[in-house]
Amino acid sequence: MGSVPEKPALEGLEEKWTTRWETDGVFRFDRSAARERVYSIDTPPPTVSGSLHVGHVFSYTHTDVIARYQRMRGRAVFYPMGWDDNGLPTERRVQNYYGVRCDPSLPYDPSFTPPATPPKPPVAVSRPNFVELCTTLTVEDEKAFEALWRRLGLSVDWGMTYATISRQSRRVSQLAFLRSLRRGEAYQLEAPTLWDIDFRTAVAQAELEDREMPGAYHRVRFRLKPGLASEGTGPESSPASIEIETTRPELIPACVALVAHPDDERYKPLFGREVVTPLFGASVPIRAHALADPEKGTGIAMICTFGDITDVTWWRELSLPVRAILQANGTFKPLTWGGPGWSSVDPTAAQARYDTLAGLPAAKARARMVEMLKESGDLIGEPRSITHHVKFFEKGDRPLEIITSRQWFIRTMDERPALLERGKELQWFPAYMRARYENWVNGLTGDWCVSRQRFFGVPFPVWYRVDANGAVDHSSRILPDEASLPIDPSTDVPPGFEGSQRDQPHGFAGDPDVMDTWATSSLSPFIVCGWESDPDLWSRTYPMDLRPQAHDIIRTWLFSTVLRAHLETQHLPWKHAAISGWVLDPDRKKMSKSKGNVVTPMGLLEEHGSDAVRYWAAKGGPGVDTAFDAGQMQVGRRLAIKLLNASKFVLGKTEPAGPVAHVLDRGMLTRLAGLVAQSTRAFEEYDYTSALRDAETFFWWFCDDHIEHVKRRRAGEGAEAESATASCLTALSVMLRLLAPFVPFVTEEVWSWWRKGSIHTASWPTETEVLSALGDRPDTAAVDALTRASEISALIRRERSLKKLPFGVPVQSIQVPVAAREHWTAIGGDVLAGNNAAAARITFGEDFAIEFAPPVKP
RNA sequence: GGGCGGUUAGCUCAGUGGUAGAGCACCGGCCUUACACGCCGGCUGUCACAGGUUCGAAUCCUGUACCGCCCACCA
Numbered sequence: 001m002g003s004v005p006e007k008p009a010l011e012g013l014e015e016k017w018t019t020r021w022e023t024d025g026v027f028r029f030d031r032s033a034a035r036e037r038v039y040s041i042d043t044p045p046p047t048v049s050g051s052l053h054v055g056h057v058f059s060y061t062h063t064d065v066i067a068r069y070q071r072m073r074g075r076a077v078f079y080p081m082g083w084d085d086n087g088l089p090t091e092r093r094v095q096n097y098y099g100v101r102c103d104p105s106l107p108y109d110p111s112f113t114p115p116a117t118p119p120k121p122p123v124a125v126s127r128p129n130f131v132e133l134c135t136t137l138t139v140e141d142e143k144a145f146e147a148l149w150r151r152l153g154l155s156v157d158w159g160m161t162y163a164t165i166s167r168q169s170r171r172v173s174q175l176a177f178l179r180s181l182r183r184g185e186a187y188q189l190e191a192p193t194l195w196d197i198d199f200r201t202a203v204a205q206a207e208l209e210d211r212e213m214p215g216a217y218h219r220v221r222f223r224l225k226p227g228l229a230s231e232g233t234g235p236e237s238s239p240a241s242i243e244i245e246t247t248r249p250e251l252i253p254a255c256v257a258l259v260a261h262p263d264d265e266r267y268k269p270l271f272g273r274e275v276v277t278p279l280f281g282a283s284v285p286i287r288a289h290a291l292a293d294p295e296k297g298t299g300i301a302m303i304c305t306f307g308d309i310t311d312v313t314w315w316r317e318l319s320l321p322v323r324a325i326l327q328a329n330g331t332f333k334p335l336t337w338g339g340p341g342w343s344s345v346d347p348t349a350a351q352a353r354y355d356t357l358a359g360l361p362a363a364k365a366r367a368r369m370v371e372m373l374k375e376s377g378d379l380i381g382e383p384r385s386i387t388h389h390v391k392f393f394e395k396g397d398r399p400l401e402i403i404t405s406r407q408w409f410i411r412t413m414d415e416r417p418a419l420l421e422r423g424k425e426l427q428w429f430p431a432y433m434r435a436r437y438e439n440w441v442n443g444l445t446g447d448w449c450v451s452r453q454r455f456f457g458v459p460f461p462v463w464y465r466v467d468a469n470g471a472v473d474h475s476s477r478i479l480p481d482e483a484s485l486p487i488d489p490s491t492d493v494p495p496g497f498e499g500s501q502r503d504q505p506h507g508f509a510g511d512p513d514v515m516d517t518w519a520t521s522s523l524s525p526f527i528v529c530g531w532e533s534d535p536d537l538w539s540r541t542y543p544m545d546l547r548p549q550a551h552d553i554i555r556t557w558l559f560s561t562v563l564r565a566h567l568e569t570q571h572l573p574w575k576h577a578a579i580s581g582w583v584l585d586p587d588r589k590k591m592s593k594s595k596g597n598v599v600t601p602m603g604l605l606e607e608h609g610s611d612a613v614r615y616w617a618a619k620g621g622p623g624v625d626t627a628f629d630a631g632q633m634q635v636g637r638r639l640a641i642k643l644l645n646a647s648k649f650v651l652g653k654t655e656p657a658g659p660v661a662h663v664l665d666r667g668m669l670t671r672l673a674g675l676v677a678q679s680t681r682a683f684e685e686y687d688y689t690s691a692l693r694d695a696e697t698f699f700w701w702f703c704d705d706h707i708e709h710v711k712r713r714r715a716g717e718g719a720e721a722e723s724a725t726a727s728c729l730t731a732l733s734v735m736l737r738l739l740a741p742f743v744p745f746v747t748e749e750v751w752s753w754w755r756k757g758s759i760h761t762a763s764w765p766t767e768t769e770v771l772s773a774l775g776d777r778p779d780t781a782a783v784d785a786l787t788r789a790s791e792i793s794a795l796i797r798r799e800r801s802l803k804k805l806p807f808g809v810p811v812q813s814i815q816v817p818v819a820a821r822e823h824w825t826a827i828g829g830d831v832l833a834g835n836n837a838a839a840a841r842i843t844f845g846e847d848f849a850i851e852f853a854p855p856v857k858p
Numbered sequence: 859g860g861g862c863g864g865u866u867a868g869c870u871c872a873g874u875g876g877u878a879g880a881g882c883a884c885c886g887g888c889c890u891u892a893c894a895c896g897c898c899g900g901c902u903g904u905c906a907c908a909g910g911u912u913c914g915a916a917u918c919c920u921g922u923a924c925c926g927c928c929c930a931c932c933a
Binding site for chain 2: 008009010210213215217244245246247248258259292293296297298299300301302303304307308309310311388389390391399430432433435436438439440442443551552554555582584619623624625626627629631632634635637638641642644645646647648649650651652689690693697703704707708711794797798799800801802803804805806807808834836
């Protein structure tokens with residue numbers, strides 16, 4: 001136990017208590033707790049290569065408030081912290097930070113050290129060297145992140161941090177993958193997939209975003225080939241040519257068909273006929289498909305392999321051939337016209353034209369193509385400028401292409417009905433967020449592509465046999481033992497082979513790809529709860545209680561976690577999902593770096609104090625986007641200061657404390673008991689916002705109204721003074737605990753003045769506990785008296801204020817409204833003492849009336 | 859185009875059938891032996907709009923407008 005300082009202050013509380021909490025192990029998870037007593041939280045691992053911003057401070061505070069509440073309720077809180085260091089953002093940061101680029105063909109250089117300043121152009125390093133640099137840099141980032149979280153007061157168990165690239169994460173990711181592979185949920189396929197030409201990797205549907213781009217419609221003429229005489233209904237029904245509109249004329253060499261709606265009378269007679277592509281002279285059929293929109297363009301479209309995902313649908317459903325012209329880096333690949341698959345009525349001309357495109361990226365090829373179409377007269381009119389939405393990788397800079405490649409997928413389409421069921425089982429806070437999830441599940445267009453052609457990630461634990469010709473036989477997989485995981489097939493050698501056989505005839509080859517970062521993140525409950533590695537921990541923590549996260553990653557993290565848990569354990573990974581909103585600028589836009597208005601979180605904490613920032617954050621309820629508001633932080637700071645001062649006052653007299661006998665004290669504690677019940681109910685519904693608001697309102701009322709009434713009585717002696725002393729102490733203890741989840745530093749500080757142990761492991765107050773001071777029953781009559789007392793004091797203060805009289809001018813007489821008469825004996829003393837009216841003459845009447853002492857002549 | 863939220867005081871937001879609220883801001887007072895980083899008081903509204911249900915609607919229903927978000931939209 002400490003003592004009450006002379007001049008309590010907030011400065012330095014963060015350092016003092018974060019240190020103490022750490023040394024005392026206040027937030028250490030109790031590994032011996034049974035499952036029923038555990039409350040486990042699936043913390044979002046922030047991306048370490050980005051920087052933390054105000055939005056993180058906001059949403060992580062929400063989780064911490066809940067964690068602290070649950071801990072005080074007696075739960076063993078399992079609250080680990082993760083770092084998402086795996087994936088593209090880290091790769092990009094490492095490239096810029098060190099001035100390197102990864103070249104997987106290079107051998108590992110154990111003596112490599114990065115240049116002091118990033119060179120231009122970047123120096124090429126091997127994949128193992130690159131991964132080392134990623135690891136080095138993320139460790140630095142993680143330290144900075146942890147420092148911020150500690151300063152904010154997150155009550156995580158810092159002995160349980162995890163990283164998504166850690167050995168355990170790689171092991172879990174690979175193990176879950178192998179299990180999925182065994183069950184047939186994971187499969188490999190050579191198929192057209194969305195492809196980022198800069199990162200040179202496949203991307204998944206969940207990582208797409210639309211951006212508005214300028215574009216142009218080009219009207220292009222395709223000559224119709226003569227049909228069989230028996231098919232035509234007359235010469236007038238067979239035009240000489242068909243006009244299509246396209247925004248991507250450069251893809252004409254990849255055209256494999258034209259398509260119109262089956263009911264479109266304009267094109268009905270032409271289905272089955274062929275056209276010749278302009279410039280390249282390839283014969284392609286005219287086909288019918290319901291996805292063709294008669295309203296768009298000329299109502300007939302060209303199908304290319306592949307211009308967009310509709311092309312992929314058409315290609316698949318109409319069983320069309322592939323004519324791929326784009327390569328992985330987004331440029332036109334060299335090819336030979338007249339060869340297999342590239343027939344032309346004039347191969348020489350086609351080749352000459354194509355050769356001017358080969359090697360060009362799409363945008364340049366388009367310009368060249370327009371020139372050629374103009375020359376040949378196949379372009380009708382001028383291109384018509386439009387703006388349209390184009391799919392981008394969310395981290396990418398150029399539009400996605402669709403490229404055929406070998407990728408790993410996890411079956412999701414078949415699971416959609418079951419996933420919708422899981423979504424209904426999950427308790428969402430706020431409830432309407434479920435709709436986001438259901439929209440996403442219903443809108444899925446394909447299985448989840450989980451492979452990425454990147455370097456810093458979890459490798460697929462797969463090797464393939466290499467045949468006699470040195471070609472990789474993807475159908476002949478070699479899988480590692482589960483016990484050997486994690487492995488890296490690019491450096492580890494499969495059982496029964498020698499390292500020298502890598503990539504040799506009759507040898508083996510490692511799968512070159514790494515997993516989508518969500519393929520690891522989706523396993524966060526498995527990673528933290530010790531799936532298949534710590535059965536004891538697993539049995540105490542899984543399924544988890546809470547997934548806190550922001551709404552923008554429902555389609556990625558939440559969805560994929562539900563999917564993986566569903567596939568692996570056939571149930572939900574957690575009971576509750578608490579979805580936080582965003583922090584908005586005052587102009588209602590999402591706060592972002594590009595707007596130049598991001599405040600650094602550490603700066604915020606230093607300026608306002610952690611409790612103050614947490615106070616602001618806790619005012620934003622689940623799912624509610626909240627404006628950044630330094631004013632609210634000031635209010636939070638005032639609350640913290642008030643807590644110091646009020647506590648100092650209450651603790652200024654701790655004895656003698658007797659039974660709570662005075663009616664105002666009984667009324668106050670009855671009210672407090674109701675508040676405790678209400679706050680507890682709110683917290684159980686994740687409505688921490690109400691819990692804060694109500695506790696705060698009560699606290700200010702307690703300070704400004706109740707203390708002002710009882711302080712003079714308390715300063716005296718006897719049973720009535722002892723009642724005041726006892727009730728104020730009870731109230732302080734309860735209020736501090738009700739506010740502790742929100743303002744942990746100041747409440748801990750005050751607690752330390754008079755109590756042993758941390759307030760954060762003290763028990764959450766109960767209604768019963770408060771009522772025990774009142775003989776276990778609420779005293780409603782006392783609440784009535786309390787209300788009367790406040791009303792009369794308000795009337796007196798109002799008059800004093802309107803007459804602009806200092807407190808020092810005593811009240812001479814009061815006419816008390818008769819409504820208060822029955823309580824007056826009990827409350828009069830405190831009301832008069834609190835208003836410098838101790839000597840006033842009291843009468844009773846219909847209305848309130850008051851007279852102050854005449855001013856003293858100087 | 860589909861879905862989800864929102865619209866209440868100058869600002870930020872509570873309030874989900876019973877007399878319109880809080881904090882901030884603003885204005886006017888007050889050193890009252892916990893706190894001037896404080897206290898007291900005052901001002902402030904067609905509860906977006908239009909219909910409907912109801913004895914009674916900010917609240918329930920229908921529609922509209924606007925704001926935001928998620929998804930779809932590359933011919």
